[in-house]
Amino acid sequence: MSAKNGVKIMVEEIDARKKKILQAVIQEHIISASPIGSRTLAKKYNLDVSPATIRNEMADLEELGYLEQPHTSAGRIPSDKGYRFYVDTIVKKNINPAPSSIQKIEHIYDDMKSVQDIISGMGKMLSNMTHYTSLVSEPKIQESRLRKVQIMELEDNSLLIILVTDTGMVNNKIVKVQEKLSNKKLAYINKFLSDKLENKFLSSLTAEYLTRVEKELLSRIDISAEIIKQIYSEIEDVFEPEDVKVYLGGTSYILEQPEFNDIERLKKVLKLLEQEDILSSLISDFSDSDLEIRIGQENGIEDMQNCSLVVATYYLANRAVGKIGVIGPTRMEYSKVILSVDIISDLLGKLISKASR
């Protein structure tokens, strides 16, 4: 009613019927990947109005920016704005929480895998569920606590530095040194590092802190500054990685999407997916909200304008440590994908904490 008196038109620009029609267009387009006409809608969805009325409504929706017309005499396809509206007001409401059937899966992966295996396994599972390409980032090192640091000597002049985080990640580096360390000195260093570093959040182990500790160690033990420096620089490397590692799964599912029958477009996207640094910054750019959706141009990458991303955060001990998500065409089965991403992100967190606990 309020929509009828001119003044409030802007406020409620989409009435119930328009909404219904928009939804119908999108759902149909998700299935068919081609423009949708008024007759089709009238037939398949019981909208109780004639094609002519639907045509009028669609013209309105186009004017408002929710639909687009590839050419004059074609049907309509949803715009990014249309998908955004769809996702925000129609899909999200109807998502119900993860079904309990998942607990079965949880057991399969029980305790037999390393964190890396779990991550790539869950990525693959997600892409199998959704038939889109999946994307998973490793737990952020900054959000982890250092659980164990230990240096051991290999024969000759190599040291092996082991760093274990509470997220189950094990980092190792082999360092070559000039000088042989006595067992006693090594034990002392290990003890010292343990005391100073273990159980601290890696974000609190700043470069300044490390430098201070380095100096302190140097003053207490009689070995060359060189070795200590080497050890520390390796430790720092681990703590401040340029990029989070990203695991890709189901890349070939992209080929099943008709929008990538165009080889040129396909090439561009596949090239992108090969560049680890881009993937890394792409996924890191998502907020730590439970689930974020970027539709079409929203993702900001030129060659991915017709892709959407659905990305969830996974948690370890209530810390948002990593992301897992799906990349597919803008014309994506959002409701299914959202559900899957939701379930799998949850599961991923559980499995990793189980494995690293």
Added chain:
Amino acid sequence: MSAKNGVKIMVEEIDARKKKILQAVIQEHIISASPIGSRTLAKKYNLDVSPATIRNEMADLEELGYLEQPHTSAGRIPSDKGYRFYVDTIVKKNINPAPSSIQKIEHIYDDMKSVQDIISGMGKMLSNMTHYTSLVSEPKIQESRLRKVQIMELEDNSLLIILVTDTGMVNNKIVKVQEKLSNKKLAYINKFLSDKLENKFLSSLTAEYLTRVEKELLSRIDISAEIIKQIYSEIEDVFEPEDVKVYLGGTSYILEQPEFNDIERLKKVLKLLEQEDILSSLISDFSDSDLEIRIGQENGIEDMQNCSLVVATYYLANRAVGKIGVIGPTRMEYSKVILSVDIISDLLGKLISKASR
């Protein structure tokens, strides 16, 4: 001359001129990716004969199986057999050893990387050099010597098992145990494992040997058989992996090949490249010769009939530990690829041994 007297025709079925023509067809086809006609050859290659003569020779070459005709009035394309001949008798001769300019590259990667980084980096470099997809397998664990084994305790009831091979690979596993081990016992176990396992070839550490050692340890120390068993099963897991890990590089280069403009064919190959187990057995199937080439159907995989593989072995301390190679269309720039693979495999071996020494 001998070819001229009927009797020896079979022995030397291809005379110098045929060879020259075959070579010309192949070289031209490698460039153009389409059938080659007699006129083109006569024009571009100074064969000093007329197109008509070339036609006759090409008809012969087709009869002998070196060339194929897509359809009656098209030019000829090389068959697998043609490529095989080309590679064996024409290309290989003209390959000269790695130029010394490589030493520059060697320095770039000097000692700053882990073995995994070196492997994937060299794979990428190879695919950038050749513009084909590269394939590298990790050093075979069986060909390595165990350099260090050490078990350490994380807090609560987790143990971290570290295994380092002389190929620079560091394996780690976190194992959960029921019982807490005293430091003394742990030290004893470490000493014991060191003595029994270190510096042995992993191929000599058979399941039987391990079982024997396991029993011996159990008889000497007072802890539950359970823990020992867990530890051993993890160690065994590392020693007997199902698959070698394979690194892929430059997958998107496939798209630049016109033979994969057919989306269906492309899809099949990309699907294959996603299956780690297939890649692993594909590359493992190559002999330990310096360089092996499989052309077209020779590689035995249905969906890769129009692909060739050029695979070299890389060595650590004179042991053939892994493979590195290139996968591309049968119509591949063999001479360039062979050279590149040769250089890079050599470099890879050097870099890994430098990094792990």
Added chain:
DNA sequence: TTTTAGCACTCATTAAATTAGAGTGCTAAT
């Protein structure tokens, strides 16, 4: 005032027809 039937018009897609040209194989001359 809103909805709907009717109709002329648009435009992409598909199929069919046509053309162009590269290449062959054969024959007869060199």
Added chain:
DNA sequence: ATTAGCACTCTAATTTAATGAGTGCTAAAA
């Protein structure tokens, strides 16, 4: 043994025509 000449073949590209889904507008109906 080689080559010029020529008829023939077959693909790939281009043009043309046909199809049909879909629209926007108008005027009548609700």
